[in-house]
Amino acid sequence: MDCDLIIANGTVLTMVPGAAPIPAGAVAVRGTDIVAVGPARDLIAAAPGARVIDAGGGLILPGFVNTHMHLAMSLMRGFADDLPLMTWLEKHIWPAERTLMTADTVALGTRLAAAESLKAGVTCICDMYFHAPRVIDTLTEIGLRGVVAESLIDHPTPSCPTPEVALTRQRELLERYADHPLCVPAVAPHSPYSVCAANLVKEAELADEFGAPFVTHLAETRWEVEKITAEKGMTPVAYLADLGVLSERTVAAHCVHVTPDDLDILAEFEVGVASNPVSNLKLGSGVAPVPQMVERGLKVGFGTDGAASNNTLDLLRDVQLAALVYKGVAADPTCMPARTIAELLTIGGARVLGLADKVGSLEPGKRADVVCIGVDSPHAVPVFEPYAHLVYAARAADVRHVVVDGRVLVRDGELETLDEAALLAEARQATNGLVERLKG
Amino acid sequence: MDCDLIIANGTVLTMVPGAAPIPAGAVAVRGTDIVAVGPARDLIAAAPGARVIDAGGGLILPGFVNTHMHLAMSLMRGFADDLPLMTWLEKHIWPAERTLMTADTVALGTRLAAAESLKAGVTCICDMYFHAPRVIDTLTEIGLRGVVAESLIDHPTPSCPTPEVALTRQRELLERYADHPLCVPAVAPHSPYSVCAANLVKEAELADEFGAPFVTHLAETRWEVEKITAEKGMTPVAYLADLGVLSERTVAAHCVHVTPDDLDILAEFEVGVASNPVSNLKLGSGVAPVPQMVERGLKVGFGTDGAASNNTLDLLRDVQLAALVYKGVAADPTCMPARTIAELLTIGGARVLGLADKVGSLEPGKRADVVCIGVDSPHAVPVFEPYAHLVYAARAADVRHVVVDGRVLVRDGELETLDEAALLAEARQATNGLVERLKG
Numbered sequence: 001m002d003c004d005l006i007i008a009n010g011t012v013l014t015m016v017p018g019a020a021p022i023p024a025g026a027v028a029v030r031g032t033d034i035v036a037v038g039p040a041r042d043l044i045a046a047a048p049g050a051r052v053i054d055a056g057g058g059l060i061l062p063g064f065v066n067t068h069m070h071l072a073m074s075l076m077r078g079f080a081d082d083l084p085l086m087t088w089l090e091k092h093i094w095p096a097e098r099t100l101m102t103a104d105t106v107a108l109g110t111r112l113a114a115a116e117s118l119k120a121g122v123t124c125i126c127d128m129y130f131h132a133p134r135v136i137d138t139l140t141e142i143g144l145r146g147v148v149a150e151s152l153i154d155h156p157t158p159s160c161p162t163p164e165v166a167l168t169r170q171r172e173l174l175e176r177y178a179d180h181p182l183c184v185p186a187v188a189p190h191s192p193y194s195v196c197a198a199n200l201v202k203e204a205e206l207a208d209e210f211g212a213p214f215v216t217h218l219a220e221t222r223w224e225v226e227k228i229t230a231e232k233g234m235t236p237v238a239y240l241a242d243l244g245v246l247s248e249r250t251v252a253a254h255c256v257h258v259t260p261d262d263l264d265i266l267a268e269f270e271v272g273v274a275s276n277p278v279s280n281l282k283l284g285s286g287v288a289p290v291p292q293m294v295e296r297g298l299k300v301g302f303g304t305d306g307a308a309s310n311n312t313l314d315l316l317r318d319v320q321l322a323a324l325v326y327k328g329v330a331a332d333p334t335c336m337p338a339r340t341i342a343e344l345l346t347i348g349g350a351r352v353l354g355l356a357d358k359v360g361s362l363e364p365g366k367r368a369d370v371v372c373i374g375v376d377s378p379h380a381v382p383v384f385e386p387y388a389h390l391v392y393a394a395r396a397a398d399v400r401h402v403v404v405d406g407r408v409l410v411r412d413g414e415l416e417t418l419d420e421a422a423l424l425a426e427a428r429q430a431t432n433g434l435v436e437r438l439k440g
Numbered sequence: 441m442d443c444d445l446i447i448a449n450g451t452v453l454t455m456v457p458g459a460a461p462i463p464a465g466a467v468a469v470r471g472t473d474i475v476a477v478g479p480a481r482d483l484i485a486a487a488p489g490a491r492v493i494d495a496g497g498g499l500i501l502p503g504f505v506n507t508h509m510h511l512a513m514s515l516m517r518g519f520a521d522d523l524p525l526m527t528w529l530e531k532h533i534w535p536a537e538r539t540l541m542t543a544d545t546v547a548l549g550t551r552l553a554a555a556e557s558l559k560a561g562v563t564c565i566c567d568m569y570f571h572a573p574r575v576i577d578t579l580t581e582i583g584l585r586g587v588v589a590e591s592l593i594d595h596p597t598p599s600c601p602t603p604e605v606a607l608t609r610q611r612e613l614l615e616r617y618a619d620h621p622l623c624v625p626a627v628a629p630h631s632p633y634s635v636c637a638a639n640l641v642k643e644a645e646l647a648d649e650f651g652a653p654f655v656t657h658l659a660e661t662r663w664e665v666e667k668i669t670a671e672k673g674m675t676p677v678a679y680l681a682d683l684g685v686l687s688e689r690t691v692a693a694h695c696v697h698v699t700p701d702d703l704d705i706l707a708e709f710e711v712g713v714a715s716n717p718v719s720n721l722k723l724g725s726g727v728a729p730v731p732q733m734v735e736r737g738l739k740v741g742f743g744t745d746g747a748a749s750n751n752t753l754d755l756l757r758d759v760q761l762a763a764l765v766y767k768g769v770a771a772d773p774t775c776m777p778a779r780t781i782a783e784l785l786t787i788g789g790a791r792v793l794g795l796a797d798k799v800g801s802l803e804p805g806k807r808a809d810v811v812c813i814g815v816d817s818p819h820a821v822p823v824f825e826p827y828a829h830l831v832y833a834a835r836a837a838d839v840r841h842v843v844v845d846g847r848v849l850v851r852d853g854e855l856e857t858l859d860e861a862a863l864l865a866e867a868r869q870a871t872n873g874l875v876e877r878l879k880g
Contacts, residue, residue: 077821081828082777116818222771281768282832284775311832312819321761328721328765331662335724337522378556379752379836381517381864382871388521392722392751396819397837424821431822 001036001046005029007370007403008040010055011386014362015062015346021386027060029368032181032406037362053401053408055372059386059394061342062361063123063369063402065349066315067274068215068253068303070129072101072109074116075431076308085221085283093308097130099437101158105430106131110138112427115418116313118144120396123369123404126251126274126303126353128188128215130159132173136183142417143407145369147251147353148177149188149215152203154195163199167206174210182405184355186213186251192236193224197243204245213249213354216240219262220254221285237262246271251352253303256280256288263289263296272299272352277322279305291326291336294344301349314396319345323391338391372401441476441486445469447810447843448480450495451826454802455502455786461826467500469808472621472846477802493841493848495812499826499834501782502801503563503809503842505789506755507714508655508693508743510569512541512549514556515871516748525661525723533748537570539877541598545870546571550578552867555858556753558584560836563809563844566691566714566743566793568628568655570599572613576623582857583847585809587691587793588617589628589655592643594635603639607646614650622845624795626653626691632676633664637683644685653689653794656680659702660694661725677702686711691792693743696720696728703729703736712739712792717762719745731766731776734784741789754836759785763831778831812841 005028012025014037026040028047036043044052073093080092101109106129117125125146127135132150139146150173151157152166160166170187177185189195189203207214219225219236228236237258240246248270255266255273266273275288293300302322304313319341326336350360359369373394375383380398383389402410409416445468452465454477466480468487476483484492513533520532541549546569557565565586567575572590579586590613591597592606600606610627617625629635629643647654659665659676668676677698680686688710695706695713706713715728733740742762744753759781766776790800799809813834815823820838823829842850849856 074818075822078824078828078833081825081832082774084773088773112818112821119818278764281764282773284767284771284773286771287768311828312835314819314835317757317835321764324718324721324761325765325768327724328727331724331726333524333528333722333724334522376864378514378552378559378860378864379754381552381867382515382874384518384871384875385521388518388751392521393518395752395754395757395835395837397835420818424816424818427821431824434822435824 003028003030003035003047003050006043006050007053010058010060013061016361027362027370029406032367034364034366034368056374058375059373062346063371064121064315064345065124066122066303067126067301067349067352068276070306071113071127072106072129073306073308074113075109077311097158103131103134107134107138110135114142114144118402118410120314121371121399122315130157136177143404143409145182145404147184147186147213149186151188151190153190174212186215188215191217192228200243200245213251215251218252219257222257225257235262237265241265256286267296274303276303276305278318279309299351301352338387341391342387368403368406370403374398374400443468443470443475443487443490446483446490447493450498450500453501456801467802467810469846472807474804474806474808496814498815499813502786503811504561504755504785505564506562506743507566507741507789507792508716510746511553511567512546512569513746513748514553515549517751537598543571543574547574547578550575554582554584558842558850560754561811561839562755570597576617583844583849585622585844587624587626587653589626591628591630593630614652626655628655631657632668640683640685653691655691658692659697662697665697675702677705681705696726707736707738714743716743716745718758719749739791741792778827781831782827808843808846810843814838814840
């Protein structure tokens with residue numbers, strides 16, 4: 001077998017629907033692609049010259065897919081907490097962003113977020129922020145996969161003084177990064193409440209022209225639903241459908257306050273839902289009806305949202321929390337069992353981002369995005385069932401190795417493509433005194 | 441100043457009500473006790489001969505108090521998931537316990553749980569299980585503080601064939617471990633639904649005779665409330681009050697399904713509530729009204745419950761999750777702010793266990809139970825506000841040093857009083873094939 005890297009010595013969870021775990025399994029990689037998945041002994045025997053990464057008897061599975069985040073907001077972690085969404089946005093986050101978020105700062109925050117994400121087993125992200133070219137260039141250097149969108153809001157943003165400028169920048173982004181091997185450029189109108197109908201339509205036209213993802217916040221808060229319903233006479237989901245902007249390339253973040261009719265609309269247009277359970281709880285927005293979405297066959301994945309409203313990018317932790325909350329809300333411990341949650345964390349997220357042909361499961365022909373989870377700590381013994389272990393006991397600190405596009409980005413828990421100590425020092429310096437600066 | 445250990449170089453959160461964080465602070469320890477808390481420079485200058493533990497610029501705070509757990513059930517982590525409470529108990533947990541839980545196995549499971557707890561910053565636990573003398577002896581060796589109860593159920597338990605035997609064993613426990621420096625012996629009638637009225641009263645009499653904690657499960661599920669209400673004509677809380685068994689030494693685990701009248705009763709008798717947010721969600725039991733309990737001035741702390749229904753003993757993770765859930769349930773992001781949650785995690789838990797005169801805050805005269813949380817990882821940069829950092833971003837893997845009763849039990853993230861590798865191997869061996877053995 002022609003392969004140059006074998007990730008071996010673990011229970012392989014391929015996340016292929018219906019497939020059983022492969023004990024003492026391995027994943028063989030050639031270049032950027034998976035060429036075989038099976039028993040480690042067979043794969044190693046078939047490729048005696050390949051480098052072997054040892055999973056140490058833990059779990060080997062597809063990298064996690066974070067379907068909604070604002071990478072550079074890592075620099076605003078813990079900047080303003082215990083506040084309602086609109087106060088938080090208008091009084092704290094937006095003013096701080098206008099002061100802080102130059103292109104260089106966005107690049108720095110992106111590196112910090114990428115470091116945290118990789119160490120938490122995330123191999124693919126969807127970023128919705130500003131200065132998107134710098135984000136893509138930064139992710140390319142680091143080696144992290146993603147959908148990266150330039151945002152449009154009707155007021156000035158850190159990168160664009162007007163929505164017209166944002167549209168121009170978005171077009172440039174889509175042209176410049178077409179066919180990029182690691183990142184998919186995208187457009188992101190911020191939300192139905194912060195972007196007018198005309199601009200929403202322009203955004204959809206631009207996305208359609210390039211076949212690009214259309215990323216937006218949707219039905220996040222009761223406030224949004226009430227505002228849009230009062231102004232448009234329909235729910236935010238129905239409003240976007242009415243404008244003709246929804247499609248199978250739409251990535252709709254949140255969808256907390258959705259009616260059964262809204263779910264029908266999301267299903268009809270094959271919209272992908274990026275649910276952000278921690279951010280939605282922390283901002284008091286509520287709990288998205290993810291079990292109902294799954295039941296209706298919607299494309300659903302999980303996201304952390306930005307670190308300013310979470311306050312980490314530990315997707316596994318967030319997904320574990322969501323799994324528990326669904327059971328509690330439904331008063332049903334059989335709701336959303338571990339395997340279902342593990343699917344949303346991986347292949348489900350890939351479907352939301354339109355990348356399920358490339359990532360989200362371990363299959364020959366797909367890109368080699370792989371994470372190894374160790375089971376050599378007191379909280380990880382015993383392991384009776386691998387999916388339950390992943391969803392109820394494993395944690396980010398157990399992530400041993402992370403491979404993206406066939407490249408080893410985390411080895412033995414350490415970042416291979418970032419100087420972590422230097423990065424943390426730089427991030428501390430950039431944010432030092434931020435609260436005081438904004439007040440002064 | 442006469443002291444032999446100084447924990448220095450961090451922001452000290454004393455958890456004394458109203459006290460401000462102490463930047464560049466330290467805690468000075470002599471023997472088992474705290475002798476001073478203040479600026480590191482001053483304390484180090486005043487005690488030049490003391491050993492110094494370096495908190496590395498992170499947080500220094502009281503150890504976490506886990507108010508409800510079943511230590512040895514760590515061996516049943518992930519043994520049966522995604523099941524309703526009574527099915528889980530009657531079909532899986534109780535039969536497995538009868539096969540598995542000898543005194544030696546309980547000691548092994550206690551060591552595994554203690555290892556996990558210490559590495560997660562927990563310095564004081566409340567254990568409600570079987571073979572309590574072995575639990576206390578094991579915790580004493582390791583150095584972990586706790587309230588340790590022998591359980592009584594009306595059916596045979598792993599340690600006692602009848603409730604009469606359990607009563608005898610409990611009396612022996614209370615006599616043998618009176619005035620133990622680290623562990624408080626206690627009695628634990630399992631619940632109002634599994635212990636008859638006569639035995640509940642005998643348990644209360646025994647606890648009263650020794651001034652011992654009376655630990656029980658209470659109002660955990662809707663099923664329990666319906667059953668007790670049908671049989672006794674009142675809620676489980678009212679029923680225990682009516683029996684005369686509640687007191688300020690009662691530690692009531694769960695209290696998920698409680699009425700406003702129940703809360704009045706709990707307040708009247710000064711009952712301590714041990715809330716287990718993750719276990720309650722995972723078993724579909726619901727969300728305890730902890731914000732309402734805090735508002736009414738009840739003693740409230742957090743617990744993980746056993747690892748079989750969680751599936752970790754990572755109290756910090758559970759408390760972070762609870763903080764988010766309260767906001768989500770209340771649709772109010774200002775509900776239960778970070779400082780309040782941090783208090784319940786430490787001094788609140790100590791109050792529940794009747795140990796607030798000894799632990800739960802960093803004050804001269806209290807025992808030296810101290811945890812140091814590092815801030816040198818991507819998810820921990822920047823830190824704008826220490827309580828928010830603790831409650832929304834810190835994680836068990838950040839725990840650097842843990843001191844209990846003046847003794848360093850975790851140093852640089854490694855256990856000092858347990859051989860972790862040997863322990864994990866032993867735990868794996870003891871549980872290997874357990875599922876098959878139980879079926880066969």
